Amino acid sequence: MLADIKKELINHPDKLKDVLEHFGYCNIVIRPKYISFGRDEKSSKKSIVINLENNEYLYTIDYARNIRKDIFSYIIEQRKVEFIDVLNEVRHALGITDYYDFFDNKGIFGGFYEKIRKRRTNKVNTYDDSILDCYVNCGNIRFLADNISLLSQKFFKIKYDVESQGIVIPIRNQFGQLMGVKERFNYDVPDGEMKYFYAVPCSMSQTLFGYSQNYEFLVDNTIYIFEAEKSCMQCYSYGIRNCVSLGSGSISIQQVKMLLELNPKRIIFLHDVGYGLENIMRNIDMVKNYSRFTEVELGYWSYFGRGYENKVSPSDLGKEWLENILQNEITMIGDEDDEDEL
Template sequence: MIELKKQLLDNPEHIRELLEEYDFHNIKINSNEIRCGVEEDTNSTSVRIRLEKSLKASDFGRDYHGDIFSLIMTLKDVGLGEIIKTTKDILGISFFEFNKKERIFGGFYDSIKKRKTSELKTLDNSILDNFKNKYNALFTKDGISLETQKKYQIGIDFDSYRISVPWFNFSGELVGIEGRYMGDYKEDEVSKWFPIIAFPKSMCLYGVSFNYNHLYEAKRIYIGESSKFSMQLDTMGIQTGVSLGGNAIHREQIKQLSWLNPEEIVFCFDEGLSEELVNRQIEKTKLMTKYTNIKVGIIRDPENKFLPKGSKCSPTDLGKERFLELEESYLEWR
């Protein structure tokens, strides 16, 4: 995403092409900004895109602020993956790596071994045609509405008897599919979650591609373990939840959180996780974000007032009212 913005900034005419592709009008490129209108007959200067590295964008008519990608998502109701693909087509590139010479946050990330893009292979979205539009009552009982299931492209893989949950990378490209067993996994002695198409979850943050326009420069991002955490929050109307796919946060995931540039990030680990493991994840995150102004917090229930002891419940499992009560009572800043 950073490299795409850099290449767009190197030639603002490419930004014009991107805006024209999504039917923005009266586009005018100035020395430090681009102005345009959302529709042909609306205010021709209501949208401003600043020609600086983050390509911050605002629609003053609707009081929306984000970056160029989140702006297009919000105003034109387009998915992030489609916007990224269109941008790559305009730039004439089929793939890209993050610029190894770019010094992010004072060069701190220069010391981190860069992973090649090839390590996270992308898949054709047509794979999802085998699963999509087959919603299920199991997720509904877990507090995930049919609307959210449709948004997150949930389906069913009848071959493995699992709910299919597709994962997308930071750029909105399909990278894998995990499956949630629909039967009694304990009685049948099978894994509750098992990959339908395996991929390294440590390189992804679940939920970003669906809610990038809400996550970018958000006031607060919530971080949970399972993919259903992000979906449960979305059903509650809270569109700033991401999931790790486990109980540990990895360097690539922390980097992606930093790129979103939130004011605060709040961990929401499942009940019963050891204090030692929790502290290790928080310290790792604080170390890698120390050159930012991001506050790091955690929602805990040390007395098991809300989350029953031994339940391994997520803070979102008990519904919106209880989640907000838990946040109000037990949010700690570290």
């Protein structure tokens, strides 16, 4: 979907100009093949360029600062705003009320993602953030003891449901819009019984937890994929931002599409201990099927035979242990070790 937004902006450079002006960029000139502009009135008028041809990821080149980033990451970093702020302005500039209806009706999906589009994406319901007002805005000791810092809890807007005694986890779509509310009971739950439930149901297969919050750290980078939402929050506490969570063990077609729109260099699956190699490889094959024309490298956490406790996530083990795992226990597809295991 982000690929379609970028394509729309390239096709309508006047709308891209509106977005740039909103965030304070000056002396914007639209040429047939590129847009040039300056950081402010005092800077060079041509120090920043966006090519309008052969630029599907909408990279912005800031020659003065030797920066090359996609337009969203560039604005986020340089103007110190959030991803959703940029997307909201893009929506305003393009006159979009609902992203899903807009692109489905226009039928502009195509090219590399046409195969994905043929399996139609379900409409994703979104909600105003005001529905979270019924919950208490406070940190949680249980999460704190589970390596989720108070700063991380604040960043992901964790709240508390007094009535159900549940820790509230807002679930957002790739544009940062609220699409559901998940809760974790704030008391010990016997093994095998339900710990989590949805206070506001949503289809997790249509999003990736942490995608909108970590966007600028995911683009053109290695992406670590975990199962549970808490892993992203733990990683934030460790200072690791290039990660997302599936919300389950299996990756969906929509999630694959979202990952590939980030132009990742490597995708590493970090499943919980006990998730079988056959299932891990099924997820990797899913990404392979849609990344044949890219150079993304694929790998996974090879926890097998290392004595880890069942169901533990690598992020549960703490920052130093997780860093060791990322350095020493990742098997890349095509490695000799991988071939031996298979």
